[in-house]
Amino acid sequence: MDIQTMLDMCRLRNHTTGKKILILGAGIAGLVAAYELERLGHTVEIIEASDRIGGRIWTHRFGDGEDAAYGELGAMRIPSDHEYTLHYVREMGLGDKLCKFVTVFEEQNALMNMEGKVFRMKDAPRVLQEQYQGIFKDERYSEQTRFFAAWLQTIVNAISPESLRKSLERDLQTHLMGELERLDLTPYFSEDGETIDLQNFIKENPSFRAKCSQALDMFLSDILIETSHDLLQIAGGTEQIIDRLVASIKGNINCNTEVTGLQVCKNSVRVSLQKNGEFYSSNCDYVLCTIPFSVLRKLELVGFDRKKLESIHNTVYCPATKVAFNCAQRFWEKDGIRGGASFSGEGIRQTYYPSVKGNTTMLASYSIGEDADKMGAMVEQERYDYVKKVVGKIHPEIQEEGMVVDEASIAWGNYKWSAGGCTIHWDGDESKHTINYLEAARPQNTLFFAGEHCSRFPAWIQGSLESALEAVYDIVTHKPRLDKSLDASCILPVRANSINIFAA
Incomplete structure (x- = not known):
């Protein structure tokens, strides 16, 4: 379904305004859902366990100002046919920053x-x-x-x-x-x-x-x-779309607030939280969960049906590790390289060159799977030293004193709030099976789900956005319960203090 049809359906079926929705996770799925729910007349509040907003969209900036060099530790490419993603890039006023992403095997001098x-x-x-x-x-x-x-x-x-x-x-x-x-x-x-x-x-x-x-x-x-020649990027960093969404959302975004458990009740969802060492709980009419299943499966989950729990526990996540070097100069241009990627081998896999004019940051290593696990197991300085050594075999300049000005890296498989780079619908172990994304997205009463793991497009922003809008549609078309009293099927945990999350 095209995005305009989806948005029109949400608007036409939105008969009851004023719903209150708690959104778990401040990645792009949660932010877009919040943005659209507010436009439809509902109230949202967002909870984020980490100290930053954006999830797996993470642009690391080596300095201040619009012209600072940057590297993408998370999402960095947009296929030209990913309509949902391009819609929100333009919706957030970033359409003029879209430009070509030169990809692997596209630069013949790599x-x-x-x-x-x-x-x-x-x-x-x-x-x-x-x-x-x-x-x-x-x-x-x-x-x-x-x-x-x-x-x-x-x-x-x-x-x-x-x-x-x-x-x-x-x-x-x-x-x-x-x-x-x-x-x-x-x-x-x-x-x-x-x-x-x-x-x-x-x-x-x-x-x-x-x-x-x-x-x-x-x-x-x-x-x-x-390997498509039709990939795009946002000049200046993908995280700009996160910044614009945050500025457009009225509801509170509460960082450093960790969800410790979810209890699905007949007409509500009890959310257990931890903030600053204190435990709380809140009974919510509607909850949209965008927490990756790799993290969700570690929480206390009550009231979920068997098939849903199987989906949460069996969805396969692929690790990914990235290492970015901000360089003193674009030395690769002397070799006629204007973008694309080299194959550096020895576990660091792909080395991407910036194709945005003026940016001096190379993505020195982008690895997935077993290679990413090995890279992720290294302490950060060891990782930097290893990557510099391996890249130095194809680019000796990287070893010169002062060539690498600064470094940044992320091992998504070790990152507490994702425990993986993305979901995959394939796995090298043929004895395993992956869970259908429709099952991953299926609600549990008034607990709804969104994220790339709930979509036809795992690992892509497109999947997060499509699933977010499908969840928005399910929420706005859901008939609100008539009895506003505390749901008797929801038992308050003894250790937690009961709070109204929207008033806290």
Whole structure:
């Protein structure tokens, strides 16, 4: 459903105004829900456990002022067809700051480090033929097939976690080489035969995807997005949309207020809270929970049905670790690099260059999965030293005295308030299954849910926004209870003081 239709439906079905909604979590899902609920005549209050607003949208600024260098520790890209995201970028007056995001494999002067051999992306075809062994040298298959498979393996190696890299290797060994041999690959090679068009190949050959392992098939959808030439960014930092939303919301946003438990009652939700070492509870008519399930599953949950608890406990989260270096100069430009990403190898995975003019911050390492866990296990200074050492193998300048002016990093898998980078609908362990997002989004009486984990677009702002508006619709169309007295099905915890959260 397009966003305007969704907003119109919320407005047309909003027969009862004046509802009071407590929103748990001040990420973009909670903020957009608050923004729209207030526009529809309702009262909101937001609770945030951490000391900052924005959730996994986090722009780290190396200094003050609009011209300060910055790095994205969280969301950094917007696909051009993500209508919900672009709507709110423009709604918040940031449309003129949208610009192209140069992504991985798009900058041909970017570098690759394969087992100690450093070469430019544009030279990859020749090097790949020399480097890859095993199935890629098997003369039962045509040179075209072997070369195409080598490129596919390289793309997956650069983007995916270790489990999926191995999954592709297994699939190629057992049957995918045969499938590639059967297909006409010629239309997907560039005129010079040096690169492949993975976008069109995957879109036009569903039979190939059908023969991939389930996890790899689902991950290929992510690869299509991440290698698209139509990605956008907000010049000056993604967090600007958070700042504009906060300025547009009238209700209180209470940081450093941790939810410790939720009790679903017949006509209300009892929320247990901790702030400054004190425990409280509040009986609320409506609650919108945007807390990641990786965190929610650790709380005391009462009154949830079995399927909902299974969804909360079994939703899979992928770790992600980012390391940003603010540099004294854009030294990579001497190599003709104007953006995009290099493949630095050795666990730090992708190194992104800023494609916004004047920004001197490189995202020196962006890793997910097992690589992110290894990076996250390092203490911060050890992490910086390791990344500098590895990036130094493709960019010796990074090791020069004074080149790195400042550093910042985040290991989302270790971050208390997310316990993961994002949800995934794939997993390298085929014995696991992921929970349908519809189940994740399903309400429990007057407790509603939103966030990227409740959407068709896990890991993207689009998913948070779409699920937030669906929750808004469910809340405004819900018939309010007639009996305003304390819900008898909700038992007040002995340890907590009862408060009215909207009056506190």
